Amino acid sequence: MSDDGVFIGQGGGQPQILNFKRANRHGLIAGATGTGKTVTLQGIVEGFSKAGVPSFVADVKGDLSGLGMAGSPTAKTHEIFAARAAEIGMTDWAYADNPVQLWDLFGEQGHPIRTTVSEMGPLLLSRLMNxxxxxxxxxxxxxxxxxxxxxxxxxxxxxxxxxxxxxxxADELTTTYGNVSKQSIGTIQRSLLQLRSQGGDHFFGEPALDIQDLIKTDDGGRGVVNILAADKLMASPKLYATFLLWLLSELFEQLPEVGDPDKPKLCFFFDEAHLLFDEAPDALLEKVEQVVRLIRSKGVGVYFITQNPIDVPDKVAAQLGNRVQHALRAFTPADQKGIRAAADTFRANPGVDVATAITELKVGEALVSLLQPDGSPSPVERTLIKPPSSRVGPLSPQERGVLRQTDAVGTKYDAVVDRESAEEILAAKSAQAAAAAAQAKAQTEADKQAAAQAKEEARQAQIAAREAAKPTLTDKIIQTAARTATSAVTRQVANELGRAVFGGSSRSQSSSGGLVGSLLRGVLGNLVK
Incomplete structure (x- = not known):
């Protein structure tokens, strides 16, 4: 109904328009369960798609997948929607579908979404692992x-x-970077096991998501609606919240500065937004605030959907210029506090008692305040929300399969890629170190064995030499016989020489000859030896 923005509904006697030039100033859709938040969100996404603005929507209950199919006149809600369209003057209202791409971190109800551990970074990963x-x-x-x-x-x-x-x-790294205790590493490893048990390993790997695949239009110029199946993901709320914050961070880091464009490049809808802020450390809250504050200059509008506006911290809520508030219940003091907080966030309108109206709103009715072309918020108006043109309700598995097979992404992300990375490189280094250590140990053992063998061979050689030097029995007999014969010959020769020298046979001669003979026998015996 408007070329300037998305028609939200009719309130205060005039159309409530979400201006395209102010759509990147973010927004909030709040209200108790069953008050019509999903239908409001569906209508806004349809309006952006028709204007050529892509969206990313977290589908917590599975209902938003119906954006991919046109509504039906046979649906139970047809009469209600037709009556609402007539009541607010939508003469051109008709059922229509939207171009969609279905995503799922687990790869079951849509294309897998993955990122690498490096791209996630230690801050978000620490949040994820508590x-x-x-x-x-x-x-x-x-x-x-x-x-x-x-x-x-x-x-x-x-x-x-x-x-x-x-x-x-650990010792080396402690010296360089500070204390790295094995106890802390052990705790991180246990947290890593818990993350795996929650399905976190489906989210990390390659091929990693290309952000540009989320920012597409179809052949007719309509913005593609990216729908994340989050019903199963909600069983791991920290994984859900951390993933969406990572996605916002990636958009912020990768998209160029565009200032305030005529219309957003992408609108991001974060359902169950309170999960992003529950028990979040200060460092993470600061990052969320920074991303929300600055990402508008990249042409991205961020819309939080939550049950109570006080779920969003004040510093973040201050960035949310476009507000749609459905009914709240005032059953408890906390509920009453939420109502007062919600009432205080709107620009006053003398004709609307906000605090009272919030508890009286019917299903499909909301308090609306949107940024005007000059940047100021419009006075709050009690507004009848327009009916959606697409199906209200989930797609069947067969319909999901058809849409998944025929969208622009195709099979780009379906097959896991496992290239060489830290695990393989460290395993190879460990194997090389183990092989080198084994080789060194084997060489040491071989050297020891060689030394022992050489020592044994030397000992055996000495024993053989000593054995070889010992005379045999035959040698001993020959030596004994030779000594005996030598002694006899020596005595005979000596006697003969003695008689020849001294002659005669007198006692003196005999005595002298015996002495000489003894000396000669000694000399001859030495010569023989």
Whole structure:
């Protein structure tokens, strides 16, 4: 109904228009369960798609998948919607579908969405694993060491291998980066196991999501609606919240500055927004505030959907210029506080008692205040919300299958890619180190055996030499016989020489001859020897 923005509904006797030029100033859709938030969200997304603005929508209950199919005149809601269209003057209202791309972190109800551990970073990963500041510091050191050593952290196996490596090098890393205790690493590893049990390993790996695949239009110029199946993901609320915050961060980092465009490049709808802020540390809240505050200059509008507006911290809520408030219930003091807080966020309108109206609103009715072309918020108006043109309700598995097979993404993300990264490189280094150690040990053992063998051979050689030097029995007999014969010959020769020299046979001669003979026998005996 308007070329300037998305028609929200009729209130205060005039159409309520979400101006395209102010749509990147973010927004809030709040209200109790069953008051019509989903239908309001559906109508806004349809309006953006018709204007060529892509959207990303978290589908917590599964209902928003119906955006991919036109509504039906046979649906139970047809008469209600037709009457509402007539009541607010929508003469051109008709059922129509929207171009959609279906996504699912688990790859079951849509294309898988993955990112790498490195792209997630230690801050968001620490939030995901519920680490304290000390453990977050150790995880940051692991990321730093991996980057320094040229190790890619793609999936959780890579992170596990990197943590083991840091534990083995704890003393070295403590000297360089600060305390790296094996106890902290052990705690991180246990948290990693819990993350795996929640299905976190489906989210990390390759091929990683290309942000540009979310910012597309179809052949007719309509913006593609990206629908994330989050019903199963809600069983792991921290994974859900951390994933959507990561996606916002990636959009912020990758998209160029565009200032305030004529219409957004992408609108991001964050259902069950309170999960993003529950028990979030200050560092994470600061990051959320920074991203929400600055991402508008990238042409991205962020819309939080929650039951109570007080679920959103004040610093973030202050950035939300476009507001749609459905009914709240005042059953408890906390509910009453939420009503007062919601009433205070609207620009006053003398004709509307906001605090009272919030508790009286019917299903499909809301208090609306939107940014005007000059940037100021419009006075709050009690508004009848327009009916959606697409189906209200989920798609069947068969319909999901058809849409998944025929969208622009195709099979780009369906097959997992496992290239060489930290796990493989560290495993190879470990194997090389083990092989080198085994080889060194084997060489040492071989050297010891060679030395022992040489020593034994030398000992045996000495024994053989001593044995060889000992005379045999035959040698002993010959030596004995030779000595005996020599003694006899020596005595005979000596006697003969003695008689020849001294002659005669007198006693003196005999005495002298005996002495000489003894001397000669000694000399001859030595000569013979």
């Amino acid at each position: 680490l304290n500041e000390t453990q977050e510091g150790v995880l940051t050191i692991a990321f730093t060491v991996a980057d320094k050593d040229g190790l890619l952290l793609l999936d959780l196996d890579d992170l596990q291998a990197m943590l083991v490596n840091c534990a083995e090098r």
